[in-house]
Amino acid sequence: MRALLLALLLAAAPALAIPAKAIVDPREMLPDPAQEERARAIGKELRCLVCQNQSIDDSNAGLARDLRRIVRERVAAGDSNEQVIAFVTDRYGDYVRLTPPLNAVTVALWxxxxxxxxxxxxxxxxxxxxxxxxxxxxxxxxxxxxxxxxxxxx
The missing domain is CATH 1.20.5 (Single alpha-helices involved in coiled-coils or other helix-helix interfaces)
Structure with missing residues (x-):
């Protein structure tokens, strides 16, 4: 009976796992809730270069934390979402975007x-x-x- 219960528990473990979200340090958060929401939306579009399959909003890596800080600084400075993404893309390349733009390189790749x-x-x-x-x-x-x-x- 114990073996059956253990087997059921092990089989159900992946279904019970909750994906971990990066805990944003309250000091990182912007005072304006609208700007914070924009920063989080932008963060979901940018790839963590350490984790590679997570957005910077979902990653706990140090580089992701730095990128979140940069995004928040740019949003607080009044940049639009496109300007913030362009700023980060200029420094890290198109790979930093979770959904890369359609251009000659991506068309050739696909x-x-x-x-x-x-x-x-x-x-x-x-x-x-x-x-x-x-x-x-x-x-x-x-x-x-x-x-x-x-x-x-x-």
């Missing part, structure tokens, strides 16, 4: 699997066309058949 697949399909098609173009060997002559029969009989 299109590259289809391009590679198309080149592979063309290579396979060319291989089979070339293979089909090769003429089959001529039929055996009477002399060759006789020799083959002799060799098979031995």
């Amino acid at each position: 299109a590259s699997p289809a391009i590679v697949l198309a080149f592979g399909a063309l290579a396979v098609l060319a291989f089979y066309r070339r293979r089909r173009a090769i003429a089959p060997p001529p039929p055996l002559t009477e002399e060759e058949r006789a020799r083959l029969a002799r060799l098979s009989a031995e």
Whole structure:
């Protein structure tokens, strides 16, 4: 019975896990609730460069804390959301954005699997066309058949 209870508990553990949110230090928070809400919304769009799959709003890493501080400073200075994101992107590159912008680099990145697949399909098609173009060997002559029969009989 204990083993069954332990197995059920272990199976349910991932479902019961609550994702951890970064605890924003009250000293980091902006006094204006509207600005704080904007800063948090911007923070959800920026990637933590240490954690890589978390936003700076969800990360406890030191770099994420520094980025949250920069975002709040820019919001308090009166920058728009786009200006704040551009400020951070200029310093850390497009990788800092959780949803990268559509530009030539990202289009090439997303299109590259289809391009590679198309080149592979063309290579396979060319291989089979070339293979089909090769003429089959001529039929055996009477002399060759006789020799083959002799060799098979031995």
